[in-house]
Amino acid sequence: MDDLVQRLSQGDQPVTVGGPKPSLEEFRKRVEEMGYVFIKFTATRGGTDLGVRIDRAATDLSKAFFDQATGVAHIEGTLTLNYVPVRCVADIQLESLEGTGHLVVLAESTAI
Template sequence: MNDLTERLIASQPIVMGGAEPTVEELRKRTGEMGYVLVKFTETRGGTELGFPLDREATDLSQADFDNGTGTVHLEGHLVLNDDRVRCIAEIDLASLTGTGRLALEEKSELAVQ
């Protein structure tokens, strides 16, 4: 396992990624685009990861995008430095911050996708 992957397995602070993160941008990304960016802030310079949402594992039911309140639970698969991982993130809409972590994926889990 890569050193960066190993460090990101522990739950840690994240922010919504992108050039100018807004609630409206997060709504667009979780809706029509189905692809999100999150930034792990405790690595040197920060580590921004983008991934397609796993719609079955993602939960937007606690989010009120119109009022910018509540939270979103985001999950998706990606490959980071040759490691197949799942990114798991909770983001608060009011601050666009939260916590995130990576989970190593088994090859059999990816074959089903």
């Protein structure tokens, strides 16, 4: 398995909202309208900014109060990292746009 994928799938890691304009307003728009967010794993060299297609059925915004900038957004979605299909699971504190997350390997690529 890819070293980066393996490291990011070993328990919760520190994350922050990533992307070109990380702000609460941009995060909310991406979660609610676009269905695509950036989650940055900050404990890697230089950080690893991942684009995640949101799985609306698994994402939980019931404790996220965007208008008050409080609470936690539970984000889940899929992507391919270094040819390995993974699910990103992250809990983002809206006050700081930081939280914890990890990857779940969906299937390993058999390509050489």
